[in-house]
Structure formats: C-alpha cells, structure tokens
Amino acid sequence: MSPKNQGTNDVNTYSDNKLMEDVKEGKVEKMAVLFEKHHVPLFNFFMRLTGNRNISEDLVQDVFMRMLKYRTTYQGRSKFTLWMYQIGRNAHIDYLRKKKDELPLDEQWSDPITQEASPEEKLEGGQDAQLLRQALAKLPLKKREVLILSRYQNLKYKEIAELMDCHIGTVKAHVHRAIKELGKIYFELQGGTVS
Amino acid sequence: MRCEDIKKSFPDYLVGELEKSAADAIQTHIADCAACRQELEDMSAVWTKLGVLPEEHPSNGLRERFYRNLEEYKAEMNREKPLHHLKQFFASLFYRFRSGRPAYQWVLGFIPLFIGLILGYIMFSKGQDTDLRREIQEMRQMLAVSLLDQRSPTERLRGVNLSYGLKNPDNRTIEALLDTLNNDPSVNVRLAAVDALYLFYNSPQVREGIIQSLTRQDSPILQVALVDLLVSVQERQALESFKKLMAANKLDPKVKQKLEQGIKELSY
Numbered sequence: 001m002s003p004k005n006q007g008t009n010d011v012n013t014y015s016d017n018k019l020m021e022d023v024k025e026g027k028v029e030k031m032a033v034l035f036e037k038h039h040v041p042l043f044n045f046f047m048r049l050t051g052n053r054n055i056s057e058d059l060v061q062d063v064f065m066r067m068l069k070y071r072t073t074y075q076g077r078s079k080f081t082l083w084m085y086q087i088g089r090n091a092h093i094d095y096l097r098k099k100k101d102e103l104p105l106d107e108q109w110s111d112p113i114t115q116e117a118s119p120e121e122k123l124e125g126g127q128d129a130q131l132l133r134q135a136l137a138k139l140p141l142k143k144r145e146v147l148i149l150s151r152y153q154n155l156k157y158k159e160i161a162e163l164m165d166c167h168i169g170t171v172k173a174h175v176h177r178a179i180k181e182l183g184k185i186y187f188e189l190q191g192g193t194v195s
Numbered sequence: 196m197r198c199e200d201i202k203k204s205f206p207d208y209l210v211g212e213l214e215k216s217a218a219d220a221i222q223t224h225i226a227d228c229a230a231c232r233q234e235l236e237d238m239s240a241v242w243t244k245l246g247v248l249p250e251e252h253p254s255n256g257l258r259e260r261f262y263r264n265l266e267e268y269k270a271e272m273n274r275e276k277p278l279h280h281l282k283q284f285f286a287s288l289f290y291r292f293r294s295g296r297p298a299y300q301w302v303l304g305f306i307p308l309f310i311g312l313i314l315g316y317i318m319f320s321k322g323q324d325t326d327l328r329r330e331i332q333e334m335r336q337m338l339a340v341s342l343l344d345q346r347s348p349t350e351r352l353r354g355v356n357l358s359y360g361l362k363n364p365d366n367r368t369i370e371a372l373l374d375t376l377n378n379d380p381s382v383n384v385r386l387a388a389v390d391a392l393y394l395f396y397n398s399p400q401v402r403e404g405i406i407q408s409l410t411r412q413d414s415p416i417l418q419v420a421l422v423d424l425l426v427s428v429q430e431r432q433a434l435e436s437f438k439k440l441m442a443a444n445k446l447d448p449k450v451k452q453k454l455e456q457g458i459k460e461l462s463y
Contacts, residue, residue, distance in 0.1 A: 015386070015420065019390070026272075027356065027359065028265070028268060028269055028272065029265070029269065029359045029360055029394070030359060030390065031265060032261075032262070032265060032393075032394055033390045033393050033394065035258075035261050035265075036393060036427055036428070037423070037427055039253065039257065039258075039261070040250070040252060040253070040427075043251065043252075043253045043257070044250055044251055047251045048248065053251075053253070053254075056251075056253070057253050057254065057256070057257045057260075060253065060257060061257065061260055061261060061264065064261055064264075065264055065268075068265070068268050128244070128247045129247050129248050129249065132244060132245065132247060132248055133248070147245075150206075150210065151242065151245050152245075152248075156210075156212070157206065157207075157210075157212075169203075172203065172206040172207070175206040175209075176202070176203075176205060176206050176238075179206075179209075179238045179241050179242060180234075180237070180238065180241075182241055183237055183238070183240070183241040186241065186244070
C-alpha cells in the first residue's frame with residue numbers, strides 16, 4: 001500500500017516503524033527523531049504512573065537507551081509505540097523492584113507514589129488535578145496502567161491487549177473496574193460529588 | 196438486553212468506539228434502567244474528570260542527557276565495529292565498479308575523498324585529533340551536498356542519510372537539504388529531508404525554511420510530517436502558515452484534522 005493512501009495515524013506509524021528499522025540497521029542517529037517525537041508522551045505516561053518528575057525523566061532515558069540496546073530485536077510487525085510502551089512497562093517494573101530492594105521493610109508497603117503538583121497547578125491552585133493524582137496513585141498498578149494507556153496515551157483496547165498479552169475483554173473489564181474504583185477513591189478524597 | 200451485557204459496552208462507549216446500533220442499544224436500555232444510567236453517568240464523569248490533568252513537560256536536562264548518551268552509544272559502536280564498517284564499505288564500492296554502469300563512474304572522482312574519510316575515521320575512532328574531526332565533518336558535508344544533486348533518488352537519499360550524522364552543518368548543507376525538501380521529485384527523499392532537518396532545528400535558517408516549506412508542499416504525507424514536526428517543537432511562529440494551509444483548496448481531510456489539532460495545541 002502506498003503511504004499516500006494511508007490515514008494520518010498510519011502515516012505516523014509508517015514513519016516511526018521506518019525510522020526504527022533504520023535504527024535497527026545501524027543508523028542509530030535516527031533515534032533522535034523518535035526521541036523528539038515521543039519523549040513527551042512517554043514522560044507523561046511515567047508521570048501519571050509514578051507522580052515524580054525525576055523518576056519519570058530517568059525512566060524515559062532508560063527506555064530510549066534500552067531501545068538502542070535491543071534495537072536488533074525490533075520487529076516491525078506491530079506499531080513502534082506499542083514496542084516503546086512495552087519497554088516502558090518493563091523499565092517501570094524494574095524500577096519498582098529495585099526500589100523495593102532498597103527500601104526497609106516497613107516502608108515497602110506505604111504509598112508508592114510521591115505526589116507533586118506541577119507549576120501550573122501550584123499557580124492555579126489546581127485542587128482537582130491534585131486530588132485526581134492522589135486518587136490515581138491509590139489504584140492498583142494494572143488498573144492504573146490500562147486507564148492511563150487508554151485515556152492519555154490514546155492506545156486502543158486492542159493495542160493494550162497486545163501490549164499486556166491478554167484478551168481485549170480483560171482490558172475492557174480492567175478499564176471498567178478502574179474507572180469505578182477511581183471514582184470511589186476520588187469521591188472519598190473529595191468528600192463531595194464527582195462532577 | 197440484560198444489564199450485564201450493556202455494561203460490557205461502557206468502556207467502548209467512553210472512547211467513542213461503538214457502532215451506531217450498539218450506541219443506540221445503550222441509549223434505549225438506560226432510558227428504562229435507572230441503575231445502568233447512573234453507572235454510565237458516573238463513569239462518564241470520571242472519564243471527563245481525568246482530562247483535568249495537564250500535559251507535563253520534562254526539563255531540558257532530559258534532552259541533553261539523551262543526546263549525550265546517544266553520542267556515547269555511537270562512539271561505542273564505532274569502537275567496536277570499525278573493521279566491519281570498512282569491509283562493508285569496500286564491498287559496496289567494489290560491487291558498484293564491477294557493475295560498470297556509467298551512472299556510478301562519478302564515484303571515481305570521490306576516491307581521494309573516500310580514502311581521506313577512511314583514514315580520518317580510523318584516527319578519529321582512536322580518539323585523536325579535533326582538527327581531523329573537523330575535516331571529516333567538512334568532507335561529509337561536501338559528500339552529502341554532492342549526493343543531493345544526483346539524478347538517482349537512491350543517491351539523493353544517501354545524501355540525506357549522510358547528513359544525519361553531521362553536527363552543526365554549514366549553511367550550504369542546510370540550503371541543499373531545504374532545497375531537497377521543497378523541490379525533490381521523490382516523496383521519500385523529501386520525507387527523509389524532514390527527518391534530517393528535524394535534527395538541526397536549533398538553526399534559525401532551518402526553522403524559517405521549514406515554516407515556509409509547509410505551504411509549498413502538495414503531498415499530504417509531507418504536509419502531515421511537517422505539521423507534526425512544528426507541533427512537536429512547539430513552533431508558534433508556524434501558526435500563520437497552518438492557517439494559510441487550512442484555507443487552501445482541495446486540502447486532504449486528514450491534513451485538515453492534523454492542522455486543527457496543531458492550531459489548538461500551539462494556541463494553548
């Protein structure tokens with residue numbers, strides 16, 4: 001199929017996959033183009049998972065270095081972004097594992113996320129956003145992941161299922177339960193209504 | 196339809212990915228079922244509420260660190276595989292000469308240049324002279340510009356690819372890349388030029404050239420690539436070009452959608 005006949009998303013996917021194929025073949029400088037295109041969404045993915053800027057930046061760095069290290073294993077069959085988020089999830093799990101090893105036992109089960117208000121939120125006193133971050137932090141990891149991937153990273157349920165190696169029905173069930181649970185937590189934190 | 200079956204469609208309903216018949220089925224059901232109506236309203240409220248989290252931007256340190264690490268990775272690669280690269284290079288050169296095709300005869304003129312590049316490459320990989328490094332950069336630039344002028348699209352593509360590895364290319368190289376972006380008959384070569392120019396976006400000449408190029412492109416794939424680039428670098432100066440392109444006749448709907456998103460994002 002000619003690239004000209006593809007939709008905008010397909011154009012982006014085509015371009016990303018082509019760039020990564022080039023990186024795989026040794027033109028590693030093209031990773032810079034992929035970095036410029038994807039580091040902000042990836043940073044936001046980690047920000048919403050961890051709530052911490054420094055950790056999120058470290059994880060973004062880690063993901064791009066892992067993509068270079070494992071570039072020869074890249075298979076162009078699925079979208080580049082799926083591969084990137086797959087590596088991102090692994091990097092995050094490794095980070096959690098390492099953190100758990102480093103923490104004394106009594107601190108291992110405390111709130112996993114350090115919540116930070118962004119400068120904009122501090123200025124505007126964005127109480128809603130702050131409450132939402134706290135509520136997200138209290139969601140179990142898997143539910144938080146599916147919700148973030150579908151709501152913010154614009155991945156389709158089918159793609160999330162591929163990413164998590166599960167059935168699409170399982171992803172939808174996770175999203176369903178995650179939203180209900182998040183609403184409940186938010187309601188409790190707010191002490192009011194969810195509107 | 197039973198409540199359990201209807202509820203299974205709620206996640207699709209939230210992302211707007213239901214077919215009309217399924218969406219109608221939900222509407223019909225919730226008109227009579229207060230419990231499902233309440234659940235869907237609550238879920239929609241949470242889904243909408245999630246939109247209040249603003250997009251965050253990382254510090255400049257992240258970009259600096261990435262480019263530093265990328266350079267280190269490249270240097271490491273070069274240290275590990277110089278002989279492999281040389282072998283590949285000579286094999287490719289040998290093949291081209293053996294083919295005896297007149298189109299490749301121009302390569303003869305570049306033999307001293309190639310030898311210089313190889314020597315420079317070897318010495319550079321041993322961490323030697325900065326003068327040599329500059330000379331190699333100049334030679335790469337010359338070679339890139341020469342290749343961009345070739346008749347064969349494959350050679351022009353090689354010229355663009357060669358420019359990827361340049362640091363702070365000179366005006367002549369940038370002009371050649373911008374000229375390729377605007378006038379090359381091959382869409383693939385023009386797309387490769389967009390990627391190359393992306394890497395040199397800190398140059399005012401590149402910035403201005405790309406903004407001007409947007410309204411000159413007639414291929415939707417190029418238009419989308421340029422809009423993506425300008426939005427990703429948050430180039431507010433491009434807003435006027437975006438609006439001008441929006442007003443153009445026979446604009447591809449996908450490009451129009453991309454432009455609308457871009458205008459919204461840059462105006463924020």
